[in-house]
Amino acid sequence: MTIVALNSKSASAILPRGGGVRGALSDLFWRKPKLLLLLMLLPPVLWLGIVYVGSLFALLLQSFFSIDEFSGLINRQFTLKTYGDLLQAANLDIILRTVTMAALVTFASAIIAFPIAYYAARYARGRWKALFYLGVMLPLWSSYLVKIYAWKLILAKEGILTWLLAKLHLLWLLDGWLSLPVVGGNSLSVSSTGTFIVFVYVWLPFMILPVQAALERVPGNLVEASSDLGASPGQTFRNVLFPLALPGIVAGSIFTFSLTLGDYIIPQIIGTSRLFIGQAVYSQQGTAGNIPLAAAFTVVPIVIMGLYLWGAKRMGAFDAL
Amino acid sequence: MTSAVSFQKVSRHFGSVRAVDMVDLDIVPGEFFAMLGPSGSGKTTCLRLIAGFEQPTSGSISIFGERAEGVPPYRRNVNTVFQDYALFPHLNVLDNVAYGLMVKGVGKLERQKAAEEALSLVRLPGYGARRPSQLSGGQRQRVALARALVNQPKVLLLDEPLGALDLKLRENMQEELKSLQKALGITFVFVTHDQGEALSMADRVAVFNDGKIMQIGTPEDIYQRPKTRFVADFVGSSNVLPPDFVQRYCGQHRWGSLRPESIRIGRAAKGDGVTARLVSTNYLGATTRLALDAEGLRLHAIVPAGAKLPGEGEAVVLTFNREHLHLMDEPG
Numbered sequence: 001m002t003i004v005a006l007n008s009k010s011a012s013a014i015l016p017r018g019g020g021v022r023g024a025l026s027d028l029f030w031r032k033p034k035l036l037l038l039l040m041l042l043p044p045v046l047w048l049g050i051v052y053v054g055s056l057f058a059l060l061l062q063s064f065f066s067i068d069e070f071s072g073l074i075n076r077q078f079t080l081k082t083y084g085d086l087l088q089a090a091n092l093d094i095i096l097r098t099v100t101m102a103a104l105v106t107f108a109s110a111i112i113a114f115p116i117a118y119y120a121a122r123y124a125r126g127r128w129k130a131l132f133y134l135g136v137m138l139p140l141w142s143s144y145l146v147k148i149y150a151w152k153l154i155l156a157k158e159g160i161l162t163w164l165l166a167k168l169h170l171l172w173l174l175d176g177w178l179s180l181p182v183v184g185g186n187s188l189s190v191s192s193t194g195t196f197i198v199f200v201y202v203w204l205p206f207m208i209l210p211v212q213a214a215l216e217r218v219p220g221n222l223v224e225a226s227s228d229l230g231a232s233p234g235q236t237f238r239n240v241l242f243p244l245a246l247p248g249i250v251a252g253s254i255f256t257f258s259l260t261l262g263d264y265i266i267p268q269i270i271g272t273s274r275l276f277i278g279q280a281v282y283s284q285q286g287t288a289g290n291i292p293l294a295a296a297f298t299v300v301p302i303v304i305m306g307l308y309l310w311g312a313k314r315m316g317a318f319d320a321l
Numbered sequence: 322m323t324s325a326v327s328f329q330k331v332s333r334h335f336g337s338v339r340a341v342d343m344v345d346l347d348i349v350p351g352e353f354f355a356m357l358g359p360s361g362s363g364k365t366t367c368l369r370l371i372a373g374f375e376q377p378t379s380g381s382i383s384i385f386g387e388r389a390e391g392v393p394p395y396r397r398n399v400n401t402v403f404q405d406y407a408l409f410p411h412l413n414v415l416d417n418v419a420y421g422l423m424v425k426g427v428g429k430l431e432r433q434k435a436a437e438e439a440l441s442l443v444r445l446p447g448y449g450a451r452r453p454s455q456l457s458g459g460q461r462q463r464v465a466l467a468r469a470l471v472n473q474p475k476v477l478l479l480d481e482p483l484g485a486l487d488l489k490l491r492e493n494m495q496e497e498l499k500s501l502q503k504a505l506g507i508t509f510v511f512v513t514h515d516q517g518e519a520l521s522m523a524d525r526v527a528v529f530n531d532g533k534i535m536q537i538g539t540p541e542d543i544y545q546r547p548k549t550r551f552v553a554d555f556v557g558s559s560n561v562l563p564p565d566f567v568q569r570y571c572g573q574h575r576w577g578s579l580r581p582e583s584i585r586i587g588r589a590a591k592g593d594g595v596t597a598r599l600v601s602t603n604y605l606g607a608t609t610r611l612a613l614d615a616e617g618l619r620l621h622a623i624v625p626a627g628a629k630l631p632g633e634g635e636a637v638v639l640t641f642n643r644e645h646l647h648l649m650d651e652p653g
Contacts, residue, residue, distance in 0.1 A: 224374055225407035227394040229421035229472065239424065243411045 063295035072289055082292040086300075091280070095300055098277040101192070102260035105199040106207075106253045112200070113207040113252065114245070120208075121215035136205045144202070148269050151198045155188035155270065162187070185272060195271035199260050206255035214248025215241070250317045257308065261301040277301060323386040325350040325476055325508040326371055331380035332532075333366050340366040342532035343380070348476075350385070353502050353509045355519035358529030359555065364512045367529070368478050371510060372401050385475055395424075400469035401478040405485065406461045408453035414440070414464050415449030421472040439467035442501070459490045466498075470505070479511045483518065495522055516556045520544060528552050544580075548650045553578035560584070560620045567648065576649045583645035584622035586611065587638045588631065594638040599631055615639065 017023045029036040065074050066081040085091070120132040139147065153159050165171050178184040178191060185191030218241065226236040264278030275283070277297055285294035312318070328346035332339065341363045348354045356364035369375040370382060373394035382389045384399060400421070408417050415436050416423070422432035433449075440446055443463035453461055462482060469477055479498075483491045499522050502509045513519050519526045520540040528535045528543060528551075536548045547553035550561045559578040567577040587594065597615035606626065613620045622639070624630070631637055 219405075219407065221403050221405065221407040222409060224372075224394070225401070225403060225409070226420070226424075228372055228374075228399075228401045229424065229468070230395050231420075231424040232395055235424045239420070240409060 059295050060299060061295075062291055063293075063299055065292045067290050067292055074291060082296045085293055086296045091297075094275050094277060094280050097274060098261055099304060101196065101199065101276065102257045104196060105203065105260045106256045108196070108200050109204050109207040109256045110211075110249055110253060113204060113211050114249075117208050117212035117215055117245075117248075118241075120212045121218075122220070136208050139201075140205055145265070147202065148198060148266055151194075151201065152189050152270055155194045155197070157187035157189075159187075159189070189270055190272060192271055195267050198266050198270050199263070202266065203256040203259050206259065207249075207252035210251035210255070211245055211248040214245045214251075218244045246317045250312045254305065254309070258301060258305050261304065322350070324348055324383070325352075325385060326510065327383045328367070328370075329381045331367075331370065331377045331382055333363075333370060333375055334378045339532045341370065341377075344532075344534055346527065346534065346537070348508060348510060349525075350508055351506050352524040353499065353511065353522060355511045355513060355523035355526045356529060357513055357516055357519040357526050357556070359514055362529040363532035364514075364527075364529040365480060366532075368401075368480055368510060368512050371476065372399055372478055373397050398472075398474055399476045399478060400472050400474040401480065402462075402465045402469050402482045404480045404482065406453075406465040408461055408464060408468070410453055412453075413449065414445075414451050414453065414456070417453065417464060418449075418468045418471055420468060435471055436467070439471040440464075442470065443467045444497075458485055459494070462486065462494065466501075470501075470507075474507065476508045476510060479509060481512055481514070483513075483515075491518075498522065520556070528556060530555070546647055547578055550576055550578075550649065550651055553647075553649065557581075558621065562646070563618070566618060567646070571643065571646060571648070573648060576651050578647045578649060579620075579641060579645060581610070581621045581623040582608075583641050584613075584620065585640045586622060586624060586628075586630070587640060594640040597637055597639050599633055599635055599637050601633055602630060613637070613639065 017027060062074075063082055064078045064080070065076050066079045067073070068075050116132075116136075120129065124132050154161055156162075162171070162174065165174050174188070177193065178187065183191060183193045185194075188194040188197070222240055222244070223236055226240045227233075231239060262278050264276065264282045267276040268279055277300060281294045281297045284290045284297060324347040326346065326348040328344050331341060331344045331346075333341040344363070344367065346367070356367060358364045366375060370377055371384070371389075373389065373392060373396075377390060384397065389397065409420065412420070415433060418436035418439050419427075419432040422435055427435070437446070437449065440448060443466050445460060445463050445467070448456070448460070448464070453464065456464065462485075465482070482498075483494050486494060495518060498509070498511075511519070511523065520543070523540060525537060526540055526543050527537045530551050536543060536552045538546075543552060543556050547556060547559065553559040553561050557580065559580055562577040562579060564574045564576055568574045571577070586599075595615050597613040597620065600612040600614050600619075603610040603612075604626070605623075608623045609626050609628070609630070611622045611624065611630070613622060620639070
């Protein structure tokens with residue numbers, strides 16, 4: 001009998017420790033699991049704590065220095081003068097433009113992402129699910145710059161979009177839109193509308209994935225229960241699906257909102273010559289050499305995100321977590 | 322009188338799987354109806370067909386005389402208590418219970434009052450402010466029940482609602498459900514795989530197997546007079562006797578069933594009876610279950626605990642009252 005054979009081999013009730021340092025370490029970590037946790041967490045915590053938070057703090061510190069307008073040297077004395085400069089009308093204009101764009105991009109991303117995420121979470125199985133992930137992630141594999149230049153060509157006056165609309169005899173629609181103030185321009189590639197389209201395209205995956213993850217965690221029978229209790233599909237969406245997906249939407253909007261707030265490449269390549277926060281930071285610390293003002297500009301997105309998260313929490317966005 | 326629920330030749334196929342296959346069914350208004358069967362027998366699909374989560378592939382379903390095919394769940398005055406309760410995690414208990422009234426547009430004060438009443442009905446008064454996650458399994462089950470009952474449904478569907486509860490709680494809930502149903506007079510349709518539960522609670526039981534109904538009848542009918550081998554075996558693990566065996570004792574060449582408690586055990590070489598060998602004894606508390614080998618046929622007997630028993634492996638003689646041997650419709 002096998003059992004008998006096994007028994008005779010391992011005669012003792014306690015097995016000997018595994019050989020060498022590895023055996024000793026295994027036993028040590030089993031007895032003190034917190035030691036293992038500490039050893040695993042130490043490197044990333046040091047990285048985040050010193051390299052990341054530390055340098056962020058150093059940057060924030062700079063925003064309380066000021067620049068000497070004659071010599072261009074940085075005066076290392078704490079002052080709120082730089083923040084006074086930040087609140088000039090031209091700079092407020094930049095901040096308002098960037099925040100409006102970020103809000104619109106976030107809103108549009110959420111609306112486009114929800115049906116895709118819903119399909120992926122509720123209906124896609126097996127091969128279709130793999131195709132969904134591939135479709136969402138594939139754009140992230142190619143270079144960000146290549147995608148933006150591709151969009152510049154698509155949106156250009158000689159581009160495929162204008163050509164397509166001409167074939168469909170819908171050019172008047174495009175011309176009408178481009179003749180509007182603020183959103184319009186000579187062509188889509190030099191208008192705020194173009195900037196908006198490309199922002200939505202580039203950040204969409206960052207909205208789809210968290211929303212899909214949130215919807216995935218909503219048990220299907222909650223939708224059935226809602227329907228069973230007399231709720232129409234619209235009521236089920238408002239009262240069950242949306243509140244339960246909200247943490248995912250908020251997580252996604254943190255990505256789309258903060259990425260738009262900080263980006264300086266897309267508005268530089270596609271859109272008008274009016275600046276966004278990222279471009280302002282870039283030019284202040286580069287050509288202008290005004291590091292304190294650049295640092296003050298970077299505080300703006302941090303404060304806005306802080307306010308946004310606080311507001312989301314107040315509105316109960318995380319209650320379903 | 323119109324049936325509460327009526328199925329006429331209803332089938333529901335999933336691809337090549339016939340989950341429900343040509344089922345005819347009439348549920349009387351105000352009765353406690355149990356659908357009993359092993360998993361995958363089609364009982365839950367039948368329940369989902371009544372709720373409207375599934376649509377029949379063919380056949381017709383009516384609820385209180387009204388045709389229900391193509392009618393979405395939210396237009397049916399039928400409510401469900403789900404197997405895992407399906408309480409909304411983002412709402413507190415009161416809002417969960419008031420949900421059905423909320424979506425129907427009942428005012429806030431009125432629906433909260435109704436929800437409080439429903440919570441008292443299931444003996445959870447004052448629990449309204451809690452979250453479902455703060456409740457025990459038994460309490461969640463009651464909330465799910467209150468959430469369904471507050472809508473005053475014409476038919477209440479219960480999908481294995483007691484499956485996740487421990488034995489003691491389950492027995493309490495069985496009694497409570499039964500008395501609640503009597504008090505409210507609502508038609509209850511109860512799905513379970515537990516034959517004891519079905520027999521103890523239901524006015525009538527439908528036994529399902531392979532998407533078909535094997536037998537519909539009162540618990541006593543089902544237990545004492547099973548029509549097929551499947552019913553005899555599934556309900557109360559009756560001894561199914563092959564036609565040759567039955568012929569020897571009754572003269573009829575048909576399948577028979579004999580309840581384990583109908584078998585009496587005697588010492589060998591004492592009067593006539595079936596000679597058998599005692600294979601094993603299982604102590605069950607109030608009773609003892611014996612496994613017997615009667616010339617190759619495996620039989621089970623249940624005797625009161627404390628009865629003097631022969632040792633395992635010893636020869637015994639089995640006797641039973643001929644009246645207890647039930648002949649089944651199924652041909653031999």
